[in-house]
Amino acid sequence: MKTRIALISLTLLMLAGCAAPKNSPPPRKPVTDKRITVDEALRHSVSVMGLSPATSGGGFLSIQVDLQNTTRSEQAIVCEVEWLDDYRLPINLPVPSTTSMTLQGLERSAMVIAAPTPRAKDFRLKIHQP
Numbered sequence: 001m002k003t004r005i006a007l008i009s010l011t012l013l014m015l016a017g018c019a020a021p022k023n024s025p026p027p028r029k030p031v032t033d034k035r036i037t038v039d040e041a042l043r044h045s046v047s048v049m050g051l052s053p054a055t056s057g058g059g060f061l062s063i064q065v066d067l068q069n070t071t072r073s074e075q076a077i078v079c080e081v082e083w084l085d086d087y088r089l090p091i092n093l094p095v096p097s098t099t100s101m102t103l104q105g106l107e108r109s110a111m112v113i114a115a116p117t118p119r120a121k122d123f124r125l126k127i128h129q130p
Contacts, residue, residue, distance in 0.1 A: 030068075039128035045071045046127065049108065059118035065111045065125065069103035076102045078130050081113050083120035091119055100130060 030047040038046060050066030061083070069075045081097040082090050099113055115123070 035123060036125045037127070039126070041129050042075065042077065042127060045069060045073075045075050046077055046103065048127070050110075053123070056114075060115050061118075061120045061123070062112060062114040063123060063125070065113070066108065067101075067103060067111060067127075068108040069106060072105040074102060074104055076100070076130050078128055079111060079113065080126040080128070081115075082124040082126070083115050083117070084122040084124065085119050086121050088122055091117060093117075 028049055030049055031051050033048075033051055036048055036051065038048065047068045047070055048065060049068045050064070052064040052066075053061060054064070055061050063081070065079065067077070078098055078100045081099075083093065083097060085091050093116060095116075097113065097116065099111060101109065101111060103109060
């Protein structure tokens with residue numbers, strides 16, 4: 001009997017050690033950036049949780065956008081980038097810079113988009129439905 005109580009106590013102590021930490025970080029808030037526009041139809045279902053622009057050694061600008069589907073249903077989205085030059089004027093490109101993806105319910109995913117020319121120094125990102 002004493003052995004059984006000791007085993008139960010040991011098991012409970014081990015399970016208590018597997019519990020989630022009490023000091024978990026607070027949930028992240030969506031990014032608000034004037035360069036990002038989310039279509040009204042997606043405003044309550046897709047959030048931009050992170051934005052990280054970077055320039056490569058060759059001078060090409062790229063952006064990483066962290067997106068989260070805040071609903072339980074699948075969401076198809078299109079990310080359209082307008083690349084801007086030193087003077088914040090749109091760069092005329094022969095092919096539009098668009099990327100599409102599907103986010104599953106509550107999925108969070110990162111998308112990296114690279115500028116097609118080193119002349120691009122800034123951007124505008126539009127997120128909309130296909």
